[in-house]
Amino acid sequence: MRVFALAVALACAPMAPALAQTQTESAASRHDVNVQRIVSPSGIEAWLVSDSTVPMVVLRAFWRGGSAIEPVGAVGVTGVMTDMLTEGSGAMNANAFKERLQDLNMSLSFGASWDGVGMSLTTLSENRDAAFEMARMALYEPRFDAEPLARIKRQMLVGLRTRETNPSYLANLALDQALYAGHPYARRTSRESVDAINRAALQERHTALFNRATLQITIVGDISSEDAARAVDTIFGALPAGARPPEPADVTLSAPTPLIVRTLPQPQSLVLFAGPGIQDEDPDWIPLAVANYILGGGGFSSRLMDQVREQRGLVYGIGTGPSVREHSAIIRGSAQTENGDVREAIEVTRAEMARLYRDGATQAEVNDAITYLTGSFALDLDSNVKIAGVVHGYQAAGRDIDYINHRNDLIRAVTLEDVNRVVRRLFNPDAYTFVVVGQPEGLQASGGN
Amino acid sequence: MLGGLGQRFFAACLALLALTASAQAREFVRPETFTLRNGLQVVVITDRRAPVVTHMVWYRVGAADEPRGYSGIAHFFEHLMFKGTRQIAPGEFSRTVARNGGEDNAFTNWDYTAYYERIARDRLELVMRMEADRMRNLQFSDETFASERDVIVEERRQRVDNNPGAVLGERMRAMLWPHHPYGTPVIGWLHEIQSLDRQTALQFYRTWYAPNNAILVVAGDVDAAELRPLADRYYGRLRPTRDLPARTWVTDPPNVGPMRVTHSDEKVRQPSFSRLYRAISYGVDTGRQAHALDVGMEILGGSETSRLYRALVEDQRIAVSAGASASSSGLGGGSASVWATPAEGVTLEQVEAAVDAVIAEFLRDGPTEDELTRAKNSLAANAIYSRDSQESLANIYGSSLAQGESIDDVVNWARDIEAVTRDEAVAMVRQTLDLNASVTGWLVPEQAQ
Numbered sequence: 001m002r003v004f005a006l007a008v009a010l011a012c013a014p015m016a017p018a019l020a021q022t023q024t025e026s027a028a029s030r031h032d033v034n035v036q037r038i039v040s041p042s043g044i045e046a047w048l049v050s051d052s053t054v055p056m057v058v059l060r061a062f063w064r065g066g067s068a069i070e071p072v073g074a075v076g077v078t079g080v081m082t083d084m085l086t087e088g089s090g091a092m093n094a095n096a097f098k099e100r101l102q103d104l105n106m107s108l109s110f111g112a113s114w115d116g117v118g119m120s121l122t123t124l125s126e127n128r129d130a131a132f133e134m135a136r137m138a139l140y141e142p143r144f145d146a147e148p149l150a151r152i153k154r155q156m157l158v159g160l161r162t163r164e165t166n167p168s169y170l171a172n173l174a175l176d177q178a179l180y181a182g183h184p185y186a187r188r189t190s191r192e193s194v195d196a197i198n199r200a201a202l203q204e205r206h207t208a209l210f211n212r213a214t215l216q217i218t219i220v221g222d223i224s225s226e227d228a229a230r231a232v233d234t235i236f237g238a239l240p241a242g243a244r245p246p247e248p249a250d251v252t253l254s255a256p257t258p259l260i261v262r263t264l265p266q267p268q269s270l271v272l273f274a275g276p277g278i279q280d281e282d283p284d285w286i287p288l289a290v291a292n293y294i295l296g297g298g299g300f301s302s303r304l305m306d307q308v309r310e311q312r313g314l315v316y317g318i319g320t321g322p323s324v325r326e327h328s329a330i331i332r333g334s335a336q337t338e339n340g341d342v343r344e345a346i347e348v349t350r351a352e353m354a355r356l357y358r359d360g361a362t363q364a365e366v367n368d369a370i371t372y373l374t375g376s377f378a379l380d381l382d383s384n385v386k387i388a389g390v391v392h393g394y395q396a397a398g399r400d401i402d403y404i405n406h407r408n409d410l411i412r413a414v415t416l417e418d419v420n421r422v423v424r425r426l427f428n429p430d431a432y433t434f435v436v437v438g439q440p441e442g443l444q445a446s447g448g449n
Numbered sequence: 450m451l452g453g454l455g456q457r458f459f460a461a462c463l464a465l466l467a468l469t470a471s472a473q474a475r476e477f478v479r480p481e482t483f484t485l486r487n488g489l490q491v492v493v494i495t496d497r498r499a500p501v502v503t504h505m506v507w508y509r510v511g512a513a514d515e516p517r518g519y520s521g522i523a524h525f526f527e528h529l530m531f532k533g534t535r536q537i538a539p540g541e542f543s544r545t546v547a548r549n550g551g552e553d554n555a556f557t558n559w560d561y562t563a564y565y566e567r568i569a570r571d572r573l574e575l576v577m578r579m580e581a582d583r584m585r586n587l588q589f590s591d592e593t594f595a596s597e598r599d600v601i602v603e604e605r606r607q608r609v610d611n612n613p614g615a616v617l618g619e620r621m622r623a624m625l626w627p628h629h630p631y632g633t634p635v636i637g638w639l640h641e642i643q644s645l646d647r648q649t650a651l652q653f654y655r656t657w658y659a660p661n662n663a664i665l666v667v668a669g670d671v672d673a674a675e676l677r678p679l680a681d682r683y684y685g686r687l688r689p690t691r692d693l694p695a696r697t698w699v700t701d702p703p704n705v706g707p708m709r710v711t712h713s714d715e716k717v718r719q720p721s722f723s724r725l726y727r728a729i730s731y732g733v734d735t736g737r738q739a740h741a742l743d744v745g746m747e748i749l750g751g752s753e754t755s756r757l758y759r760a761l762v763e764d765q766r767i768a769v770s771a772g773a774s775a776s777s778s779g780l781g782g783g784s785a786s787v788w789a790t791p792a793e794g795v796t797l798e799q800v801e802a803a804v805d806a807v808i809a810e811f812l813r814d815g816p817t818e819d820e821l822t823r824a825k826n827s828l829a830a831n832a833i834y835s836r837d838s839q840e841s842l843a844n845i846y847g848s849s850l851a852q853g854e855s856i857d858d859v860v861n862w863a864r865d866i867e868a869v870t871r872d873e874a875v876a877m878v879r880q881t882l883d884l885n886a887s888v889t890g891w892l893v894p895e896q897a898q
Contacts, residue, residue, distance in 0.1 A: 027569050267611060313595075376552060
């Protein structure tokens, strides 16, 4: 139950309860995290949070350049390349490598997104030198052996077939194709593109992406700044200077399609909706966090949860949030409901957005959003793994090193005018594309199918 | 699906205690514990890294305790408990937690129902006051009950009915436990959810939601000396349920042979094979049998270095995934499972035969010393890392105590895993993987039937 954030029931509350206390600043909203900038002997910068409470170290690294810049004939190669980095290195074949990771009680993984590739390492501090050596080998001495490559391709082919009836895949594909027509963000792997992946293509991506030009590193846990600086050189010191990889064009979002329907035989439909968003360097980014909490981002406290779930019992969950890629930004929402109720759920969603767009938020809603967003932030910072995720995210977004300790001040400074400006800018329901996957009743699609 | 969630959750739970690496990593902090006069057991796990706490109440009641014909009523409370008391308006519970920068939620298993808040440490008293209030003073209207029932129906559609694999899983459990309530889905059968009534719910609540049937677990920036006066003040005054019913469940009849079920759905593109067996659980075990089963199943199919994965996916290349695991949680027993997904052009008969051959070989030859050591190491590795998260710690203690284990059982878990011998592991796998106590499930595309 807890994996789904919207699991608990809750109705709208008209009266002030006796037990509930008025919000004030909580101690946790002033909790600082000490992020240091360290520089390795060979000149590579990293961000470090040193804390020895738990004898473990978490390391995250990120490089620009991901699936969106794959050669046209090689869609999917970046993800395969990163998967293959833990399928054998140096003298160790895939099995030997994985056994060694288990023997060291460490985890090491690489992955690709649209806009970059990343590495994630977790180790006990007492094994950390051996763990860093494994990361170094994975990075520089991948074997790209034929057998694991063939296995991964077999697994991908099965994945291609199962996604044909996966509502989430189908809805996201329809949305990406509607919004990003002609852009790499609308591309997907295919049988042909999987077949085309070979060792040479993996090596080409490896050489093109892994260099110092865009490398960003975050280290959190039981390690001193001196040891962390040495670790950076152990793992990353031999990377070539390289150059920032080519970038795809920024997206110009297509005009909204009010309704796209994809038919899939199931009792409940999945609804996705999206409209234009903003990049995280936009001055309205922080006010957007507050506005989104009010519309659909606040779990049980949002207007959409109240109207669609609590007042009408139409859905188990509904939520919205900004979704940012390097070259596009949207606001995105989702819900699931019985086929017979889809029309009503969409109508209520649009009506609630329209009401907010027309009348704006209230000062009380803004106050509640601010106390939640500032107070809950510490809940994201109570473990090494969580701190590494948050700090590395800020690093990748180009924030300054102490942003984590200023973020709550920025949220506290948001005014009702800021929120209503963002609402007028971003929550016009007429700018939104809705996608439905299922067997919805009484819906007239305006696009797709 | 709720049930599956409970099982995976326990795997993480067990993970807590370290056995590998050094004494330092193995060292585990024993929580402080005390019991209030009204029978409420309190467990305190101190972690001072961030000024936040995780506050959980675990009720020793779950889906297995439901009256016949009322499946889903235990899970219903996950929703109803947020509907208010005389002092808290409907919905105000979560709204108050959010206004104070906290998060709250709930989850249900066959053996327990748990409620939690994560919040700044200076708000601990607030959530204790509200959580204690709803332990005995819940109230909700017929309208609220009916609207929430619609939400739960949508929850069921989203988790189960939309997903052919989840539908098959439900059928397999119902066959494996034809009489015992573990065969009933936690979320309930659709037709029974739709006929649940408020009076039955209230009776269920009054019987089971009581301090002498609950465990309070608080983890984070607090210790027992600080917590005890608060626990006395808010929970200590609650009246216990007199004559709390014993949780005695029916026993299944002996198995008479292998059972099979084939589920087809037009959404299935990729066939798959899985098999469930009845098994020992930590709640039932009085020795080291559950530990031995965990180790044996880990060797057989717990990772990409396991017997099943290597044989089917890497060597024979007839499957794209294959594995095995023990779900050894459970107050009244557990289960074990094996599964495989065939590669293109391979039949389910072929992968099932190959799985059986790997099991037979394992039972004949047993594991190597390396395999035994690595399996114990892997089980314990997750354990070490759980120490990074106050939520994991609270979950491990709460679920283990609610499922019939003691704090000592949890503390000694790693030592007991380490003590498992090769013969014990093989013997438990042999005893458990008995086809005569199994249900085999095939998920197939519709045209195949």
